[in-house]
Amino acid sequence: MPIIEVKNLYKSYSRRAVLRDLNLSVEEGDHLYIVGENGTGKSTLIKLLLGLIEPDSGEIVFSKNRKTKIGYLPQQTEIQTDFPASVREVVLSGTLGGKRLPLYTARDKKLARDMMEKLNVSDIERRSFRELSGGQQQRVLLARALCATGGILLLDEPITGLDPVATAEFYRLTEQLHSEGVTIITVSHDVSCAVHYGNKILHLGHGEYFFGSSHEYAHSALGKAMLAGGHCHD
Amino acid sequence: MINELLGLFSYPFALRALLVGLLISVCAALLGTSLVLKRFSGLGDGLSHVGFGASALGLAFGVAPLYIAIPAVLLAAFGLLQLNKSGKVKGDAAIAAVSGSALAVGVTAAKLSSGMNVDINNFMFGSIYTLSGRDVLVTAVLCAVVLLLFVVFYNKLFAVTFDESFSSATGIRVSRYNALLSCLTAVTVVIGMRMLGALLISSLLVFPSLTAGRVCRSYRGVILCSLLVSVSAFLIGLIASFAFSTPPGASVVLANLVFFCVFFAVSVVMGRLKTKR
Structure with missing residues (x-):
């Protein structure tokens, strides 16, 4: 049974749909990467997952009522x-x-x-x-x-602003936590690292989205276009 | 000199000033830390002007100023918080608009009723030597409430001040604690107005933690240090006002300024030493 299940999620701001009919599930031990351009609803989805805002329709189901139990790493810009x-x-x-x-x-x-x-x-x-x-x-x-x-970490663009050494160290750390059984959801711009480290990818686009394993993503048309020429640092 | 000072505090008016001043200094230092760190320092300034306007209105209508000022300032605090949250008017602009309007209302009310008399002057610059026994009691009770709430919610106030989004993600009701903070600030501003006046009270909120922030590294350190700075600056200011017959409120603020300059210099020197090592 998934520990987080998002069902037919719909959220709009002033009549503009930001998230439309979104479905995804996170299993225990997953490392889900959420990628996509700015303005495609990544931060909206984070707020929904954290319970800071309510969806217009659809639902997010947490097993064992973990709602208040997500460990959140906010974007650096939001911290003093x-x-x-x-x-x-x-x-x-x-x-x-x-x-x-x-x-x-x-x-x-x-x-x-x-x-x-x-x-x-x-x-x-x-x-x-x-x-x-x-x-x-x-x-x-x-x-x-x-x-x-x-046991669930939500990392919001964690490597933004880090130098290459610190970035590598950060990836090493999250990998270690992941191998210890922590479920991780990372929001990132770095698609190639997402495919490298994540086992599931949610790619949010304007109007449509991709959700599946990182293997499927790498072989999809969208994934191929995004990954062209890019390599994760190691 | 010391005997003279001790002799002075045998006068009831001086003793009352000392007591009320110390209590307010403590509250202001505690709350100011959160306001400064949340970049919400303007709130104290805006609220003090609302306090002035409400007090002048109270005077015009023959109501005890404190009883109209406290609800008015609480209301203003909530209103500003809501405005800020809704994002319709930016915080600093909202505060500027509200404080200007309140000042205008107060001055108009005063002019139409009795003219700019001694009371109005006291609202603006404080009247620490004319406090009654009842004033002391009211201040003591309100300060006790502020202190108690601050101590009980210390950890949550820290979390909310440091990182709102993380705090709300872990299930802390951030808006509730922001409201609490505004409430306590409103109360402190109103009772502090009696001592420093509407024009100077906001500096008592801001200065101590700004000073402490120069050299302290932990939140607890800043809180404790700003308490110490606030109380010392008040004592020095009060004594100086006796010794040189300077206005007490202004003397306290100037003492705070001196503390700030000293701490700033110390932080610069410390920074230099560190880079040399």
């Missing part, structure tokens, strides 16, 4: 990169979701410690988030996202 906050404070804030009492328990602190360990940011836990490099900031935000989730 000059904010005085320590790494530890940022990671801990990931454990807050859906809690009644807004206090950190010993379990929250342990979870945050474990996730910092996992993402190799324990040694910088007292440093200020704003002083870190782009790659370090992404690792901290991944640790925070992992604190918030039971």
